Amino acid sequence: MPDHADIVIEGLRVRRGGRLVLDDLSLSVQAGSVTGLLGPSGSGKTTLIRAIVGVQIVESGTVTVLGEPAGSPSLRSRIGYVTQAPSVYGDLTVRENLRYFADVLAAPRAKVDEALATVDLEQAAGQLTSSLSGGQQARVSLATALLGDPDLLVLDEPTVGLDPVLRHDLWQTFAGLAAGGKTLLVSSHVMDEASRCDALLLLRDYRLLAALTPDELRARTGEQDLESAFLRLALDDAP
C-alpha cells in the first residue's frame, strides 16, 4: 500500500438547510486502500462524500483530493463517483447508458462489456433501465463509475439491497481495484461490511467517532463482532 493520503480533510464544516451537518471534521484516506465510511443513516456520510467529490458547498475547512482542492476541473477524470440513488437514464437500455457515459469519459467501448461483467448485468444489457429492479439499477449506476480509469472511487452505499453472493463479489472487486493501486472510499450503514475494509471511518452525529482498522476497533472495544464494537464505541462516547 503506498504510504500517502489521497484524501485529506481539515476542519470541514458544512451547513445544509441552515443546520450544521458536519462540524469541524478532520480525516485522511490512505492511497491504495479500501476505506469504509460507516455510520447510521443521517450521520453525515453522504454530505461528506459530496464534499470530497466537490459538489457540496462547504462553510469552512479544506478538502484536498489527489493533491488538489476538491472540485478542481483536473479531478473530474480522476474520480469515479456513485451516488446513493441510481443516477442513470431510466429511458435508455443498460448498454446505452454505459455507452453514453463511456463516451463522456473517453473510455474505450470494450470497457462497457467489462463493467457489465463486473456488476453481473450482461443478461440485462438490452433491457430498459427503468424496467430493472432497484438493486439492478444501483448496479448500472456502479458500472458507470468503473468505465473510466479513475484513481479514486467514491461509492455511496453501493451494496444496498444486493444479494449476498453479488455483494461478496463486489467487495472482492473493490479489493482487487485497491491492490491495483486504486483508492476506494465506500460508505455503508451495514457494520458487517466493515470487516471488508482496510481502514474505517466511523461517523456519528455529524462527527468522526473514530478512524482505525477493523482489528484496532476489535482490540479497542474487546468485541469481536463489529456491530457490537461500534455500539460500544458509541455508548462510551456518549456524555
Add this chain to the structure above:
Amino acid sequence: MSIRVTAATAKRVLLQLRHDPRTIALLLVVPCVLVTLIKYVFSGSGVFDRIGGPLLGVFPLLSMFLVTSIAMLRERTTGTLERLLTMPLAKLDLLLGYAVAFATMAVVQALLVSSVAFGLLDLHVAGAKWGVMLLAIANALLGMALGLFVSAFARSEFQAVQFLPAFILPQLLLCGLLTPRGNMAHPLEVASWVAPMTYAYGALDQVSRGVYGATLAGYVLAVVGFTILALALGALTLRRRTP
C-alpha cells in the same frame, strides 16, 4: 468543450426520444392536426393564409419548450445532472448536445407540418416557404433555450408544465398573432417588445408576407440573441456545487 461529448450527448437525447415513440408521435402529429383544424375552423375567411405561415414556426417553439423543460428537470431530479457535472463534461457540451438533438427533431417536425400545410391544405404564403421552415428551426432552438432556462425554477414536473401557460401563453397573446401590437394598450405594447416570441412571430410574419428588409433582419437577430441569452442564463443555472 469537446465535439465527442457534445455528439454523444445529442445521440443520447435522441435515443431517449426513440424509446418513447408516443412522444415522437405527439410531437409530429399534433401540429399537423392543429394546422388542419385552423384551416377548417376559419374556412373562407382568409385567416388561414394570414396566420398559417407564422403558426408553422410557432409550433416547434411550443413543443421544444415543453420537451426541454421536462427533460432538463428530469436530469436535475434523477441525479444524472450532478453525476455528469462531476465528469469531464463542459456545460456547453450538455447545452449544445440538447440543441443538436432537438434541432434535429424540429427539422423533422417542420418538414412534416409544412408538407401538410403547403401540400394538402393549400396554404398560400407570399414569401419563401423554405424561409418559413428555417425560422421554424430557429424558433425550435429558441423554445429549447427558454425551456432549459425555466426548468431551473421548477421543482416538479407539475410546476414545469405550468410554465407553458405562465410563461408562453402571455407571449402568444402579446406577440401580434391574434391582434396587431399597434392596436394594444400602450403598456401591453411595451411589454410585447421584451417578449422573445414577439420577434419569433414578427420574423415569420415578414417572411410569410414576402417582406425582406431591415425589419426582418432585426427580428431574426433578436431571435438569435434571445436564444444565446437564454442559453447563457441556462448555463448559469447548471451548478457544479450545490447546497
